[in-house]
Amino acid sequence: MNQNLRWKILAALSASLIILSTQFQIIIFGMIPFTLQTIAIQLSAFSLPRPYGILSILLYLILGLIGFPVFSKGGSGIGHLFGPTGGFLYGFLIATIFIQIFRPWFLKSRYNLLFGIFIHTFILFLFGEIHLSYVLDKPLYHIFSTVMVSFYPAAIFKSIIALLAIETFLKAILRKSLDSQLQNIYLNKV
Known part of the structure; x- marks a missing residue:
């Protein structure tokens, strides 16, 4: 199988994981959903090479914006960009773009x-x-x-979970030689 096709499939699976992680939630202040979504998004941002990490987030956002019930509480539509959680939706994409740009540096060590x-x-x-x-x-x-x-307290806890999930995923994927560029960098450091 072509390496690009593998990464595209992993990006689609990653978008699916983001969707699933959004559906399990606790509502805080009657309007802000607390989910495991950030862990799934960080897994995509750090584990998939550019542009596939960005592609997984874009796929999730586009599906929600065109009407698929993928946002919190099964929500969808462009109105979510203007509601209370809209900034978090923008933030998912912008944060992921930033991470994808500097991904090789972030993967040099656990710290x-x-x-x-x-x-x-x-x-x-x-x-x-x-x-x-x-x-x-x-x-x-x-x-x-x-x-x-x-x-923030939950974010610190979720960051530790994300760290462990990303390390586990990268070790499994990199052993399969999907991202040979990072094999030498990451597998030797963690």
């Missing part, structure tokens, strides 16, 4: 990878908080303090 996961989370929260501040017409410091208290 770099954990740092990258924290950066991904920071970018995601930044866009989510700015957008939520605008939608709710509340000062950014108010949104920041609310989100910080509510989500």
Whole structure:
């Protein structure tokens, strides 16, 4: 099987994992869903080479925007971009693009990878908080303090889970020689 085709299949499977991880949730403040979605998105961003990590996020977003019920609570449609969670949707894509650009550096060591996961989370929260501040017409410091208290402790826990998931996935995939570029970098460091 062609290597590009393998990565495309993994990107589609990754988008499916993102969709599944979105459906199991707890609603906080009556409007913000807490899911395992960020772990699935970080798995895509760090495990799949560019452009396939970005492709998996785009596939997820496009499916939701054209009407498939893939967003939280089975939601779909362009209206989600303008609702309370819209900034997090933008943040998924922007954070993933950033990670994909610097992916080889983040994969050089476990510490770099954990740092990258924290950066991904920071970018995601930044866009989510700015957008939520605008939608709710509340000062950014108010949104920041609310989100910080509510989500940051869980984000640290989810970052550790993401680290372990990414390392496990990369070791399994890289042994299959799908990304020979990173074999020497990553398998020798972790």
